Amino acid sequence: MPVIKGPQVFPRAEFLRRLNAVKLEMGRLEIDALIVGSSADITYLTGYTAKSGYVPQALVISSNDEEPTFILRRQDAPAAIHQTFMDRDKVIGYSEALIGNPDKDGYDAVVDFLNERDGANKRGVGVQLGYLSVRSAEKFKTRLPSARIVDCTHSVAWIRMIKSDLEISMMRDAAAIADAGVQKAFEVIRPGVREADVMADVAAQLARGTNGKAGTDLASMYFCSSPRTGTCHIRWSEDVIRDGSQINLEIAGVRHGYVSAIMRTFSVGAPSDRLRRIHDAEVLGLEAALSTVKPGATCSDVANAFYRTIEKSGFQKDSRCGYAIGIDWSEPTASLKDGDMTKLKPNMTFHLMLGNWIEEDFGYVLSETFRVTEAGCEVLTKSPRQLCVI
Amino acid sequence: MPVIKGPQVFPRAEFLRRLNAVKLEMGRLEIDALIVGSSADITYLTGYTAKSGYVPQALVISSNDEEPTFILRRQDAPAAIHQTFMDRDKVIGYSEALIGNPDKDGYDAVVDFLNERDGANKRGVGVQLGYLSVRSAEKFKTRLPSARIVDCTHSVAWIRMIKSDLEISMMRDAAAIADAGVQKAFEVIRPGVREADVMADVAAQLARGTNGKAGTDLASMYFCSSPRTGTCHIRWSEDVIRDGSQINLEIAGVRHGYVSAIMRTFSVGAPSDRLRRIHDAEVLGLEAALSTVKPGATCSDVANAFYRTIEKSGFQKDSRCGYAIGIDWSEPTASLKDGDMTKLKPNMTFHLMLGNWIEEDFGYVLSETFRVTEAGCEVLTKSPRQLCVI
Known part of the structure; x- marks a missing residue:
């Protein structure tokens, strides 16, 4: 059975306000998609507080989508559906085969999403390079060869510095x-x-x-x-x-x-x-x-x-x-x-x-x-x- | 006043045994220095359990030194002297100027140590690239231009898998x-x-x-x-x-x-x-x-x-x-x-x-x-x- 939405700590309008501030910054940086991996930034932009960030997960913000898409380990997807303000189809669980796998990890699922559904490959893509290992950063560069990768490590952090x-x-x-x-x-x-x-x-x-x-x-x-x-x-x-x-x-x-x-x-x-x-x-x-x-x-x-x-x-x-x-x-x-x-x-x-x-x-x-x-x-x-x- | 050594949870011989296993692996990988940034690996090799790993810190293991050198934030150095098995001169505190600094961080102190005191620049240096951001990894590569950098992300983890x-x-x-x-x-x-x-x-x-x-x-x-x-x-x-x-x-x-x-x-x-x-x-x-x-x-x-x-x-x-x-x-x-x-x-x-x-x-x-x-x-x-x- 589908999991129900939990009590929402903040109203939807609050998250949309935060996302709009991020999208304004994305416009300034001339990027169309922003990949947010920082757990704190994800909490800020979605309300998600479950502690699954010890494996790769990312929020993908597209300039032309009202709601972001949250890509995380499949077994954590129900918590994301339960806790976040987004529609359930904005939560995508990736396969358990990417856990404890020396060749691929959750970031491959994020890149797959960008390539298959977001059409980001020819545009500007913001990535939090400061939080990515060399290998994960390479993944974004080699698997999105036509994208212009922009380092946005602290872009959301500066926005969330001023609280509502x-x-x-x-x-x-x-x-x-x-x-x-x-x-x-x-x-x-x-x-x-x-x-x-x-x-x-x-x-x-x-x-x-x-x-x-x-x-x-x-x-x-x-x-x-x-x-x-x-x-x-x-x-x-x-x-x-x-x-x-x-x-x-x-x-x-x-x-x-x-x-x-x-x-x-x-x-x-x-x-x-x-x-x-x-x-x-x-x-x-x-x-x-x-x-x-x-x-x-x-x-x-x-x-x-x-x-x-x-x-x-x-x-x-x-x-x-x-x-x-x-x-x-x-x-x-x-x-x-x-x-x-x-x-x-x-x-x-x-x-x-x-x-x-x-x-x-x-x-x-x-x-x-x-x-x-x-x-x-x-x-x-x-x-x-x-x-x-x- | 100097801080006293705390009660030691494991005898010195236990740490030397662990370090010897790491040095054997370093020999196999033909590296003379291993830079260990993982907090769990540092606990394993020194007994240090204070929670200072949210800023850069590293243990430097040299094949020809019995004890490793622990380089960490200056205000955390007393905890390292107190908790670890090493002599106090094996703990080096780096300047507070490297905290919250957009241009330099604790890894610069680690590279300084390698360049100035360890002579590692012309040898094989093991680094846990999987735990380093792109920027930190670049630092090791550009500031140790003659060293042969070897990825040792999980080398210590595989050794500590078998417990004493x-x-x-x-x-x-x-x-x-x-x-x-x-x-x-x-x-x-x-x-x-x-x-x-x-x-x-x-x-x-x-x-x-x-x-x-x-x-x-x-x-x-x-x-x-x-x-x-x-x-x-x-x-x-x-x-x-x-x-x-x-x-x-x-x-x-x-x-x-x-x-x-x-x-x-x-x-x-x-x-x-x-x-x-x-x-x-x-x-x-x-x-x-x-x-x-x-x-x-x-x-x-x-x-x-x-x-x-x-x-x-x-x-x-x-x-x-x-x-x-x-x-x-x-x-x-x-x-x-x-x-x-x-x-x-x-x-x-x-x-x-x-x-x-x-x-x-x-x-x-x-x-x-x-x-x-x-x-x-x-x-x-x-x-x-x-x-x-x-």
Whole structure:
């Protein structure tokens, strides 16, 4: 039996608006077909959030078709029919014979589609070369010999950087879930408790969600405790929490693909002077950065407001101060860093990520997810900006 | 202050043994340096499990150096020093200026290292071209103009396919965690409960682990309930569980990178005849497949034992019956499918994945993680092979 359409998270008009923006860009690039392989871009343009992107799949956008065509592994096609806004004949499942096959893969099905049904061979075809392996890229070039291949790696990412109000609402809900996760961590971090048990409770909270809105996925979680506070991407250790330990927590809430992230630092027992000093400096830096946010200011302006403020307290941060955030966490567009002259516009969203790994064995974290408003900024994450002392 | 070495999960001798196997293969391929970018391969060769692979990083193995050199983002270097078996001078952090930079990235640091310190420019250099974008691959070719570049995409994956007893022990622990997750699901799946709340409890169990051994990460989880049982990669929905619902669950336990996966089907209320019939057929197929497993049999033999058995009950399965499993879940080597003539050897491990998505709105799942023994097979996952009726 055919699978039914699932509840639609966004109205059809929202997807058509997004697709029209992409088609405008396609016109500018003089391409007639755009092959979108990025899972986050596919979520943006269709509503699909199932996790099948570990094998090749692609959305084909044609300038003269209202709806895109989604070509993916046959066993994932029902999920695409169920989740996306498109008509069911816009979902094409390719044969299982292309899985685990050294000679052919799902991109061959995409090229077949272009050759047989889309007539793209004589036109401009946009491809996300930055996400393709050498071999897959070669496939597009050799099997579409008359097409003009244009690299469009980040074309959709730049369009989705400015969210609609509906997307912002989703990110607000995700931020509330992230806040609930921080609160849960504050409740369960205690001396003698295993790190894994803390993260079990935090993960459960992130799945349960808050305010009646469940988390729809679990994003990456990091729990970097003493002596690992100089690291940033360790999930958790097999250790138990100890008196005097510091913990750097990075988590995120997820709603229908949209991610809002947050970082907070915990101290089990009285914080050291050094920890207290960097916390105070970073909170001032955070406030300075946020007060710089407004349409027309640049990403560089925001980062420099932070850098200049913490310098006054004798600190510096080597890494960027954040990045565009949205579907699947970070977006490959603008960074909050010195020299990034991207101008802020209303409804751009960023993870102002002030993690500062100062020495090999000492770091501190603090972050917020914010959106640019018409006049300034709205911080979506609402957890107190405290050093969380247990 | 320097970060201290963390507890080592495997002895140094184990890593040297793995590296020696890789160096033997490098000799066969007549290459003097191998650039390993795959996160799973890096875990295998160093013990590193921090999640920094979303930006370029690479392990450089030189035929005449005992320890490899790990080149990664500077802020992740302390985690590498902490987690890996190598001396600290074998970890090189590259500048934050290479992050979010449209002109250069971490691979430039890798090529710099090869040019400046390794003298690889005039020799054979193995690169995992299958994991590199066109642009990154070009970088290796143009910036190492005199080197002979050899594609080694899956060279390490084929070596790590045969586990040591130490690795098998880790996978046994991971399997016990997966079993605990299935048991937890059986306890909490009830009519009226939100799917998100079930998965909150399951995720928590997978993090807590079992038998005093915590989960060290959360792998992907899938909860595909009516009317989505014909799909396979939906995390969970916003629905509540209903009387009469069927649920297809796929989860995994993780220990220090090693993954053991399991699938079970749940029925809330009496199962339909169709569901009961496919369950019975698949259990027979599973047993037939497992009884075929022994050194010298092929992957194709195992798959065909399953296919031939379920055919007797009038069922068929379009997709492969599984794949090699280990670090980071699936390995890109052998598949349990018709025509894969890979010969089984002791301590190969597979996810015998019998998910069968028969119609758009109806599927069934059942799987085990097993290892090949000297004489047959050991099933690592131990959950009852039942249709879990609530």
